[in-house]
Amino acid sequence: MSKSSIKAALLQVHSVIGLVLALLWAVVGVSGATMAFEDEIQAALNRDVMRVDASAARRLTPDELVARLQTAGDFGKVSAVTMASDPTAAARIRFARSEGGTRPSSVYVDPYDGHLLGSPRGGEFFATVRKVHRWLLLPGDGNGYGRKITGAAAICLIVMLISGLVLRWPHRARSVRTWLKPNLSLRGRGLHRSLHAVIGTWVLPVYLVTALTGLTYSYEWYKAGASWLLARPSATAATMPSKAPRRAADAAKADASAEAKPLGFDRVWSTFLEQQGDRYGRALLTLPAGTGTVVRVRSWPRGSSLDTARDEFRIDAVTGRLASADIYADKTFGERVLASVLDIHRGAILGWPGKLVFMLAAALMPLFTVTGLLLYLSRRRHRRLARPPVATLVPGE
Incomplete structure (x- = not known):
């Protein structure tokens, strides 16, 4: 030819x-x-709802923020809370989908007194x-x-x-x-x-x-192929070593406690602070969608402009036990590439x-x-x- x-x-x-x-x-x-x-x-x-005046007062915990918000009105079931180390940043609360499949707009609240600042414009x-x-x-x-x-x-x-x-x-x-x-x-x-x-x-x-x-x-096959090519074989299964197993009585007590009241964020937040200290810039705590008790925490470092350069923790909301931790700094070059696909896709890298x-x-x-x-x-x-x-x-x- x-x-x-x-x-x-x-x-x-x-x-x-x-x-x-x-x-x-x-x-x-x-x-x-x-x-x-x-x-x-x-x-x-x-800017008017995302920023607050810095104060010397103690900032409220995630559960305290949710409780203050619920007294202001019925916004729906809370699904996630975003906390920031910046004293001028407002906290953000997201809600679960309703039975009809719609999700209410998230809201910003003052981290010092919990009063409602408003919903973000442009989100929809x-x-x-x-x-x-x-x-x-x-x-x-x-x-x-x-x-x-x-x-x-x-x-x-x-x-x-x-x-x-x-x-x-x-x-x-x-x-x-x-x-x-x-x-x-x-x-x-x-x-x-x-x-x-x-x-x-x-x-x-x-x-x-x-x-x-x-x-x-x-395509999942493409994603799996990229993972096979760039990640370590054990990366997807790697987890933090857990503490000694709880006794059966403790486990039953925790399960009964989880069924008695909705999951909260405060034990998760305390464990997260023990792990990260003041190194985090922003943290997103997301409740499980099903019946589990493990909360996912995504943490971005101070000054980071990359959405995918983050640490991820899984913490039991009932016991406060750290189930696993995926630290960005511990990843290989290939694993960082996989983690940063979105930032590469939009040029933010x-x-x-x-x-x-x-x-x-x-x-x-x-x-x-x-x-x-x-x-x-x-x-x-x-x-x-x-x-x-x-x-x-x-x-x-």
Whole structure:
């Protein structure tokens, strides 16, 4: 097979996949760009409810905060509490889903006296954008088929990146100008091709990273394969050594206590402080969704801007016993990569400049939808005009 025939076949594959998925990629790209600086936007919108005046008074424990909030009204069953070491940061309380499947908006409370500060603005908007980005607002959310569609689109995007790179490989491959400078003096099809090819080269590394990391959220087999490749064999089963087993009577007493009243946070909080001291910057305590008694605690260090660079503890809410601890600093390089997939996916691993670059690349996705469609229509028109005219018979001949 000749080089020209291979390129012709690749162009056909590139065109067909692009026509089918261009609009979907544009939606995913724009929604991803919208979420790039979500944390910063939320902080700016909700400064009045997220910040308090520092005080010398003792800050309330998680259970005390929940009790104060419940006296202010019926907000629903509490599912999680976020505590911060910053004396000017408000505490955040989240609620469990109702029987209808809806989740009430979380609220911020003053950590010193527990009075209600308000609900964050913009949360519902970003939650909807996130659903669009991850599963296209299709039924079932993360358990539906929207997740598989976006995963298939990510695989096809990798095919598009590779085929596009091969198709635009120039005769003067070492010419930086050919690769990276669009020819804005052109018009029509030439300009569309230049923009499509050159800007596509600019964003190719970003799109490749986002596609490869995004697949971990769509396919369990891909996530398992990445874990097998990067993590230690015992990493998923590693737990902190537990203390001596409790006697049967103590266990029965703890189970009876758990059934007698709802789980609280204070014993978990005390154990967590014993483990972390003042090293934490923010901690999220999440009650179990089922009937268990083990609370998950996620802890971010002071000054950390990465969402995935965190320690994770599991602590029994009844006994205060530490069940396990997963310390970020103890991870190997491969395990840190796995833990940081989300930050890599959105460019946050490189700080705000990385987030800005990834945001701009995602926002440019509609450009390829438009220029790709224009190039396809131009090729069709060119082929139609290049066809030899069909001879017609004159009546009587």
